[in-house]
Amino acid sequence: MALRRAFMISFGSAGGQFVLAFASNIILSRLLLPAEIGIFSVAMAVMTILHALREFGIGGYIIKERELTDDKIRTVFGVALLFSWSVAALIYFSRGAIAEFYSEPRVADIFALLSINFIMLPFGQPAFVLLRREQNYSRLTMIMLSSAFAGAGTSILFAVLGYGPIALAYGALAATGINVALSLLSRPGHILMLPSLKEWRSVCGFGGKSSLTTIIMQVGMQAPELLMGRFLGFTAVGLYSRGIGIAKLIETFFVNAVSWVTGAEFGALHRSAQSLADLVLKTTNYTLVICWPALIFLALKSETIIWILYGETWLPAAPLVQALCLARGLQMIVSQAPSIYEGTGAINLRLRNEIILQIVSVGLLLIGVQYGLIAVAWLRVPLGIIVVAVHLSVFRGYADIGVRRMFFAIWRSIAVALGFAGALAGLIALEPAGMEFSPLVLAGEAIVVTLIYFLLVAIFRHPIGAEMQATTKSLLSALKITP
Numbered sequence: 001m002a003l004r005r006a007f008m009i010s011f012g013s014a015g016g017q018f019v020l021a022f023a024s025n026i027i028l029s030r031l032l033l034p035a036e037i038g039i040f041s042v043a044m045a046v047m048t049i050l051h052a053l054r055e056f057g058i059g060g061y062i063i064k065e066r067e068l069t070d071d072k073i074r075t076v077f078g079v080a081l082l083f084s085w086s087v088a089a090l091i092y093f094s095r096g097a098i099a100e101f102y103s104e105p106r107v108a109d110i111f112a113l114l115s116i117n118f119i120m121l122p123f124g125q126p127a128f129v130l131l132r133r134e135q136n137y138s139r140l141t142m143i144m145l146s147s148a149f150a151g152a153g154t155s156i157l158f159a160v161l162g163y164g165p166i167a168l169a170y171g172a173l174a175a176t177g178i179n180v181a182l183s184l185l186s187r188p189g190h191i192l193m194l195p196s197l198k199e200w201r202s203v204c205g206f207g208g209k210s211s212l213t214t215i216i217m218q219v220g221m222q223a224p225e226l227l228m229g230r231f232l233g234f235t236a237v238g239l240y241s242r243g244i245g246i247a248k249l250i251e252t253f254f255v256n257a258v259s260w261v262t263g264a265e266f267g268a269l270h271r272s273a274q275s276l277a278d279l280v281l282k283t284t285n286y287t288l289v290i291c292w293p294a295l296i297f298l299a300l301k302s303e304t305i306i307w308i309l310y311g312e313t314w315l316p317a318a319p320l321v322q323a324l325c326l327a328r329g330l331q332m333i334v335s336q337a338p339s340i341y342e343g344t345g346a347i348n349l350r351l352r353n354e355i356i357l358q359i360v361s362v363g364l365l366l367i368g369v370q371y372g373l374i375a376v377a378w379l380r381v382p383l384g385i386i387v388v389a390v391h392l393s394v395f396r397g398y399a400d401i402g403v404r405r406m407f408f409a410i411w412r413s414i415a416v417a418l419g420f421a422g423a424l425a426g427l428i429a430l431e432p433a434g435m436e437f438s439p440l441v442l443a444g445e446a447i448v449v450t451l452i453y454f455l456l457v458a459i460f461r462h463p464i465g466a467e468m469q470a471t472t473k474s475l476l477s478a479l480k481i482t483p
Helices: 003-031 034-055 058-064 070-101 106-133 137-160 166-186 200-231 234-247 249-271 277-300 302-309 312-334 337-344 347-368 373-378 380-399 403-429 439-459 464-478
Strands: none
Touching: 003 137, 003 249, 034 070, 034 106, 034 166, 034 200, 034 234, 058 106, 070 106, 070 200, 106 137, 106 166, 106 249, 137 166, 200 234, 200 347, 200 373, 234 249, 234 277, 234 302, 234 312, 234 373, 249 277, 249 312, 249 337, 277 302, 277 312, 277 380, 277 403, 277 439, 277 464, 302 312, 302 439, 312 373, 312 380, 337 347, 337 380, 347 373, 347 380, 373 380, 380 403, 403 439, 439 464
């Protein structure tokens, strides 16, 4: 499949999921209180860490393995069953202790439901990852959109019925069920596939390090919710969850769509001993020129966006959005690092880097919770700088890209972002008094800075301009429209 077409399909999938998640978040924010969303966020933080243990590096193993035999696939299924069901039992029988730790009995009910996810997931996991290895993005898009729709619809339904935070658990369960069912239907041979442990040394040799790396990474990523739930309360967790959700809006749509393709592409290049450098630099440059201006807009207009979309209750999240957008923007410089780790199987380097980063992350977080929610958010900024410094090691080691080469690849993106920030700041300074929360003002500013953005892309001759033209022509051709 041509790379441009693969990206277009991935963006279509990410766009659909983005719209569903965005719309459902708006609705759920009107149906659930910050504290209720905070309760589910704490539960999901724990589940995400345990998911890393359950997954046991299976996805990465299938992507990177050069000789993927039937025995290895059946072993992947066997290992997935073993670890996933063990984690399901751990979740179910420890739910009471965790609920007691947070002094919130509803956490136990959420854990009981989410443990069913871990029972279902291994049945569809090998088929789903094989579709990605085979770059069958069309089928993957259908599966993910169907799953997202089922999850969003179920969450909203149960929230309307008054189930509170457990409504989100029912949504997660529905999404997993649809994902597993459609993955199996895409590869009917897997429906009756028998598990095996014949190639356990190969699978577990990679999976052990991969799983440990992912667990360490997830502990650091989920630590804010876990510690704030204990020390600052569930309302603080809900506000932080909303703040990071807004800061990651563009990342959820664009970066994840890009990484979904590049992880598999880097794996193919690595298996054929080709250089990764050109694709890494190109995708990084395009990511920054699109995501940085979007993050700037979200940060500078955070109060208006929150007021319009989520209501006055969520306004305390606005200062968090500003800090978290800056932190996420810094980390986007190395947004291709996870794909390089995945495609090359550089598990030892990733393990080392994640140990360093998560020690720093948790240390900064422990300082932050002593001073409040704002401090937690702003301490993510120095962490972002350290993330860039540490992950550049995989760029140097596997793509021969250092700081100098990276700068010369992205300087146009930096120039466009700075020009965009200056233009938006000027527009905000000219806002009529008392109109800062006006949807019409927000829409007008968005249109003006979008036009300025395209002008800046042309002035600095950013290569994204030519790519946009080529993509537009491809879309028009696919729709049989003559420009």
